[in-house]
């Protein structure tokens with residue numbers, strides 16, 4: 001069954017993915033495409049509605065992104081947001097000018113709730129504005145449906161032609177009733193029924209994969225992270241023992257993590273698949289001995305990882321399909337021709353070119369991260385795996401400053417486990433983007449009992465972030481920090497000092513190396 005679809009046409013707005021996520025939260029499938037997508041392609045996709053995003057340009061600027069007015073003739077409802085709203089005005093004969101007063105941030109807006117778009121929205125509500133241009137004159141046939149103190153056309157529409165436009169951003173959280181507006185658009189204007197549900201997605205995907213794979217052999221590199229775990233379980237449910245998961249334990253995982261992954265995916269777990277755990281710890285420790293430079297550590301781990309995986313793949317022999325955990329943001333970013341967000345050094349889990357396979361399967365290609373999690377829960381994967389925070393491929397090696405030794409790994413694993421346990425107990429774990437302990441290379445003097453100590457300092461880090469590209473330091477309650485500090489210095493031998501990292505990104509990065 002093909003899902004109803006809304007298309008987001010991207011004009012360079014920073015919220016393109018957010019719009020799509022919001023639409024999907026309304027249970028309507030939504031794809032992001034560049035504004036260069038042809039009208040033929042749009043017709044082929046036959047969406048129920050189209051949303052124009054915002055963007056940094058002025059409609060009358062040189063090289064301003066635009067679209068043919070044919071798009072308004074398709075009979076498909078259109079919603080323009082910010083730049084998108086100005087573009088609609090401009091293309092249909094209205095006037096866009098530099099506003100005498102720019103608006104930025106929380107703004108009170110008066111909406112006309114006779115408009116379907118604002119059905120059940122409070123007449124006097126709060127929206128998020130971010131513009132220097134505005135619609136000075138609406139195109140013929142349009143009515144003004146919202147205004148602010150300084151923006152005469154904060155929204156307009158031609159209900160007959162099903163063309164809607166808002167100068168503000170309904171997709172951002174700060175627009176208090178934005179979700180209702182988007183939901184009005186997709187349900188009441190576009191007539192969607194809301195058929196995008198994770199249970200149906202999971203079921204359809206399993207059926208499609210089963211058909212595609214036939215009796216072929218499938219190989220999956222399993223890291224224990226959310227994406228590869230969900231991908232592996234989908235495959236396991238689809239093709240069972242035709243799937244082999246290779247889990248490389250490089251000895252740089254969090255405390256007990258290797259065993260946790262094995263408990264779920266290994267022979268005693270609930271899934272009927274072939275699971276190979278490669279205990280390659282010593283190989284990695286040997287290679288890392290004496291190495292202190294962060295980039296060299298990353299390279300060594302990346303290369304060794306690939307080598308181990310390749311050796312295992314060779315033992316298995318030729319496979320027909322290789323599973324990858326690509327998710328939708330990766331697809332959008334490469335599709336829109338923007339520079340990839342993923343740094344090259346993040347591809348440690350990446351796979352060698354020379355593994356012998358015929359085709360790639362990417363079961364999560366269409367999903368945002370929160371949807372991957374929903375799919376994971378739907379598949380019955382334990383919550384602690386589904387809500388696991390991101391963990392870097394090189395693991396604890398980039399959280400240990402300086403040389404990596406077994407002794408330091410043990411110290412860090414223990415300290416980090418205490419930190420995670422206490423944050424969890426305090427009920428904070430879901431609200432923090434990422435948090436972990438790192439082992440600084442600093443030793444300092446302390447006193448324990450009547451003895452002088454000369455031990456390591458552990459640094460605690462916690463950040464709030466939506467995309468991991470920028471981040472704020474999380475304001476950890478003092479009570480939690482006190483408890484964690486106490487436990488670490490008392491329970492972890494070799495540590496006599498605990499520090500909290502208050503730096504944001506930029507200027508720091510989230511990881512220490």
Ligand code: XMP
Pocket residue numbers: 298345346347348349390391392393394434468469505508509510511512513
């Ligand atoms: P930074 O330290 O660059 O990290 O602010 C941003 C996010 O990326 C994760 N990260 C990695 N993930 N391989 C990965 O798979 C890596 O080499 C790597 N380095 C950083 C980091 O944990 C954070 O979520």
